[in-house]
Structures are given as C-alpha cells and as structure tokens.
Amino acid sequence: MTERVAIVGGGVIGCAVARELAPDYDVEVFEKGQLASEASALAAGEITMLSSYEDEPAIGWHAVDFFREYDGTGEFSYTELPSIGLVTPDREDEKRRYASRVAADDLPVRYLEREEASEAYPTFDLSDHAGVIEHGVSGFVDPYTFAITLHHDARDDRATFHTDTAVHDLLVEDGEVVGLETEDGRVEADHVVCAAGWRTREFLLEYTPIPVRPYRTQCIVLEPESPLPDGFPMGWYPGEHVYFRPEHNGDFLIGGWSFAEANPESASGQADAEFRTHVAELVPTFLEGFEEAGYVDGWAGVDGATPDTRPILDAPADAPDGLVVATGFNGRGVMTAPVAATAVRSLLTGEDAPFSLDTFAIDRFDTRSDDFEFISISAGD
Numbered sequence: 001m002t003e004r005v006a007i008v009g010g011g012v013i014g015c016a017v018a019r020e021l022a023p024d025y026d027v028e029v030f031e032k033g034q035l036a037s038e039a040s041a042l043a044a045g046e047i048t049m050l051s052s053y054e055d056e057p058a059i060g061w062h063a064v065d066f067f068r069e070y071d072g073t074g075e076f077s078y079t080e081l082p083s084i085g086l087v088t089p090d091r092e093d094e095k096r097r098y099a100s101r102v103a104a105d106d107l108p109v110r111y112l113e114r115e116e117a118s119e120a121y122p123t124f125d126l127s128d129h130a131g132v133i134e135h136g137v138s139g140f141v142d143p144y145t146f147a148i149t150l151h152h153d154a155r156d157d158r159a160t161f162h163t164d165t166a167v168h169d170l171l172v173e174d175g176e177v178v179g180l181e182t183e184d185g186r187v188e189a190d191h192v193v194c195a196a197g198w199r200t201r202e203f204l205l206e207y208t209p210i211p212v213r214p215y216r217t218q219c220i221v222l223e224p225e226s227p228l229p230d231g232f233p234m235g236w237y238p239g240e241h242v243y244f245r246p247e248h249n250g251d252f253l254i255g256g257w258s259f260a261e262a263n264p265e266s267a268s269g270q271a272d273a274e275f276r277t278h279v280a281e282l283v284p285t286f287l288e289g290f291e292e293a294g295y296v297d298g299w300a301g302v303d304g305a306t307p308d309t310r311p312i313l314d315a316p317a318d319a320p321d322g323l324v325v326a327t328g329f330n331g332r333g334v335m336t337a338p339v340a341a342t343a344v345r346s347l348l349t350g351e352d353a354p355f356s357l358d359t360f361a362i363d364r365f366d367t368r369s370d371d372f373e374f375i376s377i378s379a380g381d
C-alpha cells in the first residue's frame, strides 16, 4: 500500500512539499484558510539563495536550478536579475575582501567601483557610496502564482487539498504519528509534515518545542516619475532595513522594516507610517526620479523566525516518529521552498539530498525556547 502523508498548512511550503511527494505517496494537505493566503501571498518574491547560502553553495544552486527549470510552468515565471548592495566608503576595504573571497568559491559576485557601477546602473546616485557588491544570480517570482502552480502540479499527481479545514492536533500512538485530528474528523497517515508557518511552535508544543517566533515584515510599492528602465537590478541598502526590486510594469518594490511581533493574530496588515516615511526620505538619496514618486501600495505580514535566521527542516529526535517539521523561513520561504521540498523528501525516504541537511537540523540550537533575539535579515549586510 502507498504510504500516506498528511501536511499541515497550505502555504508555499506545504504546496512545494506536496508537489515533491505526490508522485510517490498518498498526499493530503490541510489548510485552515485558503491556499497561500498568509505569508506566502504577501512575499516580495525575491530569490536571493546564492547570497543567503554563501557558506553552502549546493543549497543556493539547488534553488536557482529549480527556479530556472520551473520558469514557464503554467502561469509561473522566474525573472533573473543581478542584485546590488550599496557600499559606504568606510566599508569599502571590507567589501572588496568579501567579494574576492566569495568569488574564489566560484560564486558570481564582484565589487564594482562607483564609476563602473554608475555606468552599469545609471538610475542610481552613488555619490555617497564607494561602489556596490554585485551578485550576478538572483531574481524574483510572483509568490502566489508560484504556490498555486506547485499546487496544480501536486493535484495532477493526485494530491488532495482540503481548504477551510483546521487541524486541531496530531494523533500519536506508542510514540508514532498515526494521523491528524481535523475539524472534519480523524485522518489516518503514516507521516505528518508540519508546515504551519509561525504557528508551528504552538501546534507542536506538547510534542516537540520548536524555536520559532513570529515577526512582522513589510513592503511598499512606489511609482517613480518614469518607469524603471530595463536592466534595473534588485538590491539592498545595508543598515537601512530595506531591500528592493523592480516590478514588471516599471514600478519599484521596497521591503524590509522587520520586527519581532508579540501579537501576530491581530498584527496590522498595513505598512507602518514610520516605514512609509523612511522609504520616502531614503529612496531619493540613492535613486534618480523618486522625488515625486507616487505611493501605489503597502502591506505587512507575519512569518516565522529562528535564532540563526535559517529554517528548521528536520524530524526532531524527541518528536513522535513519522513527524517532519518545515518552518522558520525568516523571510526566505518562497526562495527556500524547492530546498525545503527536497529536504523533506530526504527525511521521509532516507534518500540522500544533493546538499547537507545539517544547516537545517533542530539540534543545532542549544535550547528550544522562543525567547531569543530576533535577527532581521533585511537589517544586516
């Protein structure tokens, strides 16, 4: 008999895992609302896996290869663009050394002097900067289309999706997972994958405490005085809590401003006034054509953070057998979805993954407390 896998959560991670497993397992996904209706629908869709996993290039390349290959599946598209980080004069030497070090590991990274960078990226006013770090391979996707395309693929392989169906509990017998208690009744399963986003900690607390806490992060879209030109890159401004990318219509999306969230259920879905002001003051200092930019949209959403900003993809030793956890994506869940799906397959089947899973193992943390300092990935380098 084909083994049954029940997945808790129909965000981008639940959908990616369902697609990966559906050819070989009887897969059922349980989502308390609609598919990809929480963090997954709100993401900026940036794919910056090589820079996020410089220490583990096999992980970054696994995701990049997936997005390149998946581009054009159904309605899904992946737009590949370079990404630049602005370098202030006081950090020039440090950043030059950094670029040579990572380039020596065959990563597509280089340091561009101000003149060279201004020529390559003429919309940027780099008068306050020494140059930029350019990551040659990054890109963006529409996160909702991505999740729904994964869902369609999984459904074509006979996975079933139950929306508006909350899962109340795991069913455990003799230390083994045997299914789920859902609002519609009991469901039997040989394996359970918990992909419930930031709610994973609360859901699994009595079985295996997961060091994940909610944080809130935001995006704003601006309409510049004229549409951004072709070749406008993605990028980030170290120390200013922001990253950015072009939209397909020439608008400008800027995201970041992330903070730990004590009340995730009632957190505002609007961008904060402080973030709007910060963006309005900051953007014209490094981009031409934004003095009179129009405000198009702004929003905020809640995701799960871990103490070291990397997700937990593991079958914890203290958890009931048959349970796999996929949570704590720290603002990178869309780009990490292909890696999460492959990791979960490896954890279920025992097949080797094409990268080490050590980075994602829960025992890398000394404690399972959620009382840790939140590190914002958009506030750093």
Ligand SMILES: Cc1cc2nc3c(=O)[nH]c(=O)nc-3n(C[C@H](O)[C@H](O)[C@H](O)COP(=O)(O)OP(=O)(O)OC[C@H]3O[C@@H](n4cnc5c(N)ncnc54)[C@H](O)[C@@H]3O)c2cc1C
Binding pocket: 008, 009, 010, 011, 012, 013, 014, 030, 031, 032, 033, 034, 035, 036, 037, 038, 039, 040, 041, 042, 043, 044, 045, 046, 047, 165, 166, 167, 168, 195, 196, 197, 198, 199, 203, 217, 218, 219, 255, 299, 300, 301, 302, 303, 304, 326, 327, 328, 329, 330, 331, 332, 333, 334, 335, 336
């Ligand atoms: C503003 C913003 C910008 C972002 N930008 C990017 C970006 O540029 N690139 C990137 O890669 N990532 C980005 N992210 C992060 C990314 O959106 C998340 O990491 C990713 O969506 C996490 O996916 P998930 O499936 O784990 O979580 P979710 O999308 O939160 O899905 C979890 C699902 O589980 C369901 N669920 C929970 N408990 C239960 C239960 N008991 N029963 C049934 N269902 C349950 C929830 O309803 C939810 O739909 C951003 C996030 C935000 C908010």
